[in-house]
Amino acid sequence: MNFSILIFLFVAVLTTFAALVVVTNKNLVSAAMWLIVALFGAALTFVLLEATYIAVVQVVVYIGAIAVLIVFTIMLTRRSAEKEPSGATKQWPIAAVLSLALFSGLTYFYLTVPGTDRLAPVLDKELNMVSALGQLLVSPSGYVLPFELASVLLLAALIGSIVVAWRK
Amino acid sequence: MIPLAWYLIFAAAVFSIGLYGVLARKNIVAILMSIELMLTAININLIAFWRYSLDQGLAGQVFTIIVFAVSASEVAVGLALVISIYRRFKEISAEDINLLKW
Numbered sequence: 001m002n003f004s005i006l007i008f009l010f011v012a013v014l015t016t017f018a019a020l021v022v023v024t025n026k027n028l029v030s031a032a033m034w035l036i037v038a039l040f041g042a043a044l045t046f047v048l049l050e051a052t053y054i055a056v057v058q059v060v061v062y063i064g065a066i067a068v069l070i071v072f073t074i075m076l077t078r079r080s081a082e083k084e085p086s087g088a089t090k091q092w093p094i095a096a097v098l099s100l101a102l103f104s105g106l107t108y109f110y111l112t113v114p115g116t117d118r119l120a121p122v123l124d125k126e127l128n129m130v131s132a133l134g135q136l137l138v139s140p141s142g143y144v145l146p147f148e149l150a151s152v153l154l155l156a157a158l159i160g161s162i163v164v165a166w167r168k
Numbered sequence: 169m170i171p172l173a174w175y176l177i178f179a180a181a182v183f184s185i186g187l188y189g190v191l192a193r194k195n196i197v198a199i200l201m202s203i204e205l206m207l208t209a210i211n212i213n214l215i216a217f218w219r220y221s222l223d224q225g226l227a228g229q230v231f232t233i234i235v236f237a238v239s240a241s242e243v244a245v246g247l248a249l250v251i252s253i254y255r256r257f258k259e260i261s262a263e264d265i266n267l268l269k270w
Contacts, residue, residue: 002169008170008174012178012181016181019181019182019205020185022201022205023186023188023192023193023198023205028195028198031198031201038205038208042208045212048170049215049219050219051215053229054229058211058236062204062208065240066239066240070197070201070204070247073197073250073251074197076251079258088193088194089194089262091192092188092192094191095187095191095192098187098188099185099191100184102183103180103181106176106180106184110176111173116172117171117172117173118171119169119171119172119220120169120170120220129226133226133230136226137233143230147234150233150237150238151237153237154237154240154241157241158244161244161248165251165252
């Protein structure tokens with residue numbers, strides 16, 4: 001048992017518990033708070049995997065923007081949520097069986113397929129990952145086309161959400 | 169050190185919980201929150217595969233950034249739809265909005 005395993009286990013248990021609370025809590029505001037805990041746990045996982053830039057982006061984008069947006073929407077639609085508590089539908093046992101089947105199937109697959117018991121290779125210490133990532137995102141031999149597509153998608157989503165939510 | 173399978177099982181657990189939320193919750197905002205959980209699980213998978221692959225490239229991180237962009241636009245449009253639905257029906261329970269159901 002070394003230290004990183006302990007940290008990983010703590011983060012994994014915390015994140016899984018937070019995710020469980022998110023999908024079962026009837027109070028939407030506290031579900032959103034637990035969603036922030038789960039997203040922060042994912043950011044800690046990225047730190048454990050030495051993808052520090054992704055961890056920072058996870059905190060800024062998910063917790064700073066998406067979670068706040070979700071809390072705003074919960075506040076704006078509060079009257080409907082207060083009228084009837086938001087529980088599960090009548091079909092929730094089917095959903096639980098389906099997700100448990102997916103989880104056990106995936107776990108069985110991961111434990112039996114060869115190569116998943118490997119350990120992480122040592123990262124190149126000389127590599128400046130953030131600048132390499134930035135150059136890869138805008139170089140024509142890299143990923144400039146998906147990058148531009150993502151920016152067009154963001155613009156379309158921006159205009160689309162303004163149009164959809166516009167009060168006529 | 170931690171084997172790759174541990175990260176994959178952790179991500180599978182978060183993904184399955186999100187799937188349960190999408191299938192079982194009534195409130196549309198709760199369904200959107202569960203979708204965020206599923207996308208986060210996908211990102212954990214992508215970063216784990218990037219970290220454990222012997223290839224020196226950064227493709228896994230690039231994919232994760234694209235997933236960030238997609239999930240940000242998804243949640244923006246989704247919440248705009250929720251607000252629009254709420255204005256029209258005064259209701260955001262997915263069971264009561266059944267105009268397209270037969």
